[in-house]
Amino acid sequence: MEDDLQRLLTQYTAIAGVDEAGRGPLAGPVFAAAVILDPAQPIIALTDSKKLSAKRRETLAEQIKAQALAWCIASANTEEIDQLNILQATLLAMQRACQQLPMRPDWVLIDGNRVPEELPAPARAVIKGDALVPAISAASILAKTARDQACMVMHEQYPQYGFDQHKGYGTKLHLERLAQYGPCPEHRRSFAPIKNWQAS
Template sequence: MLLAKHQDILIEAGCDEAGRGCLAGPVFAAAVIFPKDFGHEILTDSKQLSATQRTELRSIIEMKALAYAVASVSPQEIDRINIHNASYLAMHRALDTLSLKAEYILVDGNRFIPYQQIPHCCIIKGDGKYLSIAAASILAKTYRDEYMEKLAEEFPQYGWCQNKGYPTIQHRSAIMLNGLTHHHRRTFRVTDPQLKLF
């Protein structure tokens, strides 16, 4: 795992998102700037970690980062501008609220909409290669999971405590039985041909 590409000379922020493939809830994104000497033995892609590890690492990230920020884009905005643009917008919003201005941006994935003319680099599976992207993936994931668990208190029938809004059989079946809420993304379709929404 590498710390950064240009951190010796530039203030570098790693960005990642969570919740892109969900049927319900916002998409979240985070941006993280680490000090030059930061290191951690288990910090990696959030999908490779247990919920307990993610929670522990979130505290470490928030304590050790020079700056971090988390932002979201609502289901209504996702429906209006599409999920790809919404993911980039969430990253831009996170970058907007960093207490340090990034001079170089590392982005997980293969696409990004340029942000304020700041140079950036897209890295496929970057959350397994760069510490700042891995940290951003953990923050985006844990903040989003907490948000969906809170929503589940009001809408327990959709199983959001377990599925976090992803298109599980449980979630799709609950939609067929109970209909859509204002937290659902109405432009997303259920892929199982046995469970059609439209």
Template sequence: MLRSHYQPGRSSECGCDEAGRGCLAGPVFAAAVILPPDFSCDLLNDSKKLSVRKREALRVLIEREALAWSVASVSAEEIDQINILRASFLAMHRAIASLSISPELLLIDGNRFEPFGNLPHYCIVHGDALYQSIAAASILAKTHRDSYMQEAALRFPGYDWEHNMGYPTKTHREAIARLGTTPIHRLTFRLH
């Protein structure tokens, strides 16, 4: 079972994670989640370790039970302007800024983060497999991004985004070679 808190006694620890950093197309999404102190869910885990069905069921649970949650994105055009690392930080900042409750502490999945105001933060490698709030953020970021890419697949058919979600699969790269790029491709990424 994942840990509920990094610092017990803090009522508003906020977990943050991103999705879509390694994609060739689409925005990078980030989520920020503040769970109740007594929240417990044995099924919660890193979104990459869960089936689509479990992620979607957990999304409903998280959105219903969280004290506050927010999802934000940074477009492919913005990614090309500022680079993917800065775009990931910006997406997290946008998600944190949109929370209805101000957190006391940020738990960031990964090893780097650009500070958000004066809020203390801790970077935790594989944090989405260790802390409930980060796992919850991982699930929201992934499911919201997947929904975006499913809709994008209807607008731009032929890239197999309904399956690859914009990641650099063989099918996706072949489609770029055959069809060219779309307005949501990241042009600074190696596309072929």
């Protein structure tokens, strides 16, 4: 870990970690979470949510919500994704999560290479932060579990697409169902498969 990041983590207590889930799928909102962990209640085995089983993510998500000093989950909906583009919608969801935290962080550390505007504290991006910064790992878990729950709601509303299986990603099954039924209101019209379907 680079020295200045290590100094930040050592010097400040209220560090908000921020991560997103759902940039790549063809449907549904993009989610972001911000988490300020409690140094007095460390959570063991925090890591990038993609490296955890769904069951383990759910267990850790409940622990994070119970033990963190503060946390918030926010999203940008399908309409906002189509209006703004997925990058700007993701940054908007991150901004919302940070602004709605119940306490003000000293610093905000964001997974990736882009920092949203109008954050409540100084901020920096951390490449592969979900593997380096526990608060970002925690945020990745909350964002991913929230996104998965949203996919289950979409499945209940539109069962013909199989959102419970592919979680909105462009799998063979999803593309087959899209070709069969056309897009539903949750499909992102600005994404190529849906845009191409509409143009055909």
